[in-house]
Amino acid sequence: MTNLEKYTKAFTESFEITADEAKGLAYQAISAWDSVGHMDLIATLEETFDIMMETDDIIDFNSYERGIEIMRKYDINMEE
Amino acid sequence: MRKPQLFCITYAGGTADFFSKIRDILAEDIEVYALEYAGHGTRKREAFYENFDAMAEDMAAIIRAQRNKEVPYMLFGYSMGTLVAFEVVKRYMEDDLPDHFFLAAHEPPHLSAARKKISALSDEEFVEEIAKFGGIDERMRKNKRFLQIFLPPMKNDYRYLEEYKWDYNYEKMMCDLTCFYSAEDTNIENIRQWEYYTNACVDFVEFMGNHFFLKGNETEISNRIKQCIYKEM
Numbered sequence: 001m002t003n004l005e006k007y008t009k010a011f012t013e014s015f016e017i018t019a020d021e022a023k024g025l026a027y028q029a030i031s032a033w034d035s036v037g038h039m040d041l042i043a044t045l046e047e048t049f050d051i052m053m054e055t056d057d058i059i060d061f062n063s064y065e066r067g068i069e070i071m072r073k074y075d076i077n078m079e080e
Numbered sequence: 081m082r083k084p085q086l087f088c089i090t091y092a093g094g095t096a097d098f099f100s101k102i103r104d105i106l107a108e109d110i111e112v113y114a115l116e117y118a119g120h121g122t123r124k125r126e127a128f129y130e131n132f133d134a135m136a137e138d139m140a141a142i143i144r145a146q147r148n149k150e151v152p153y154m155l156f157g158y159s160m161g162t163l164v165a166f167e168v169v170k171r172y173m174e175d176d177l178p179d180h181f182f183l184a185a186h187e188p189p190h191l192s193a194a195r196k197k198i199s200a201l202s203d204e205e206f207v208e209e210i211a212k213f214g215g216i217d218e219r220m221r222k223n224k225r226f227l228q229i230f231l232p233p234m235k236n237d238y239r240y241l242e243e244y245k246w247d248y249n250y251e252k253m254m255c256d257l258t259c260f261y262s263a264e265d266t267n268i269e270n271i272r273q274w275e276y277y278t279n280a281c282v283d284f285v286e287f288m289g290n291h292f293f294l295k296g297n298e299t300e301i302s303n304r305i306k307q308c309i310y311k312e313m
Contacts, residue, residue: 010097027122028122031100034097034098034100039220040219060125
């Protein structure tokens with residue numbers, strides 16, 4: 001499984017959505033991605049990639065696509 | 081035909097997503113605008129307001145910017161959002177009054193001063209207090225790292241509430257009110273005093289549950305809203 005697939009899986013499992021629904025998703029666009037859902041998603045990603053995200057990144061993580069950019073900051077290869 | 085508009089203003093520490101299910105349920109019939117306070121949710125990067133007045137002014141500016149005067153509009157305030165919505169109507173919407181005012185989980189303004197002051201408490205004490213009425217998710221409560229992110233806007237909102245002063249100088253509203261409440265959360269005698277704030281009809285709708293009884297009752301609340309809106313049109 002590629003990192004991008006693992007990343008998408010964090011969304012699908014945290015929010016119970018499909019991979020297609022995850023793409024383009026923005027914070028608060030669905031009821032599952034509320035502040036508690038956000039906490040779950042970040043925790044899942046940190047565990048998946050063995051990283052500890054900075055507070056600024058947790059706040060800025062406001063969409064599926066923005067999250068990919070943030071993952072790259074942590075030297076995670078997000079190529080397909 | 082354009083749909084009627086519903087502007088929703090959330091509780092202290094809350095974010096616009098609190099109304100997301102209601103927005104989804106009503107989507108076919110009503111344009112729902114869930115307003116976000118500065119420093120919260122999708123506006124997390126913005127500075128907090130200086131005070132309650134600045135918050136009400138900002139909410140009024142957002143409503144006016146989205147307002148289509150060719151269709152009716154309604155306000156829905158939840159908890160602190162009820163007071164904010166009330167002040168928005170009183171101060172900024174005199175020339176464009178709402179057709180209906182929905183309010184939930186909050187006593188009327190003249191009774192608000194009795195609220196316990198908690199914003200200056202330590203983080204631990206503050207969390208303890210809001211947990212008493214279900215104001216914080218248990219998972220969030222246990223996660224100190226996330227608590228540091230989400231606690232400042234909550235404490236700030238409670239400061240606004242504590243500083244809020246009702247000036248006793250108002251004219252009764254001319255729109256119908258619907259008050260959603262839970263007897264477990266708010267004294268019914270207090271809730272009934274919303275009657276003093278309008279010359280129109282007031283309806284009281286009781287739900288079971290704590291302060292956040294909207295959760296789990298979105299369908300019934302949405303149906304009530306829809307019924308009221310069609311009555312107004």
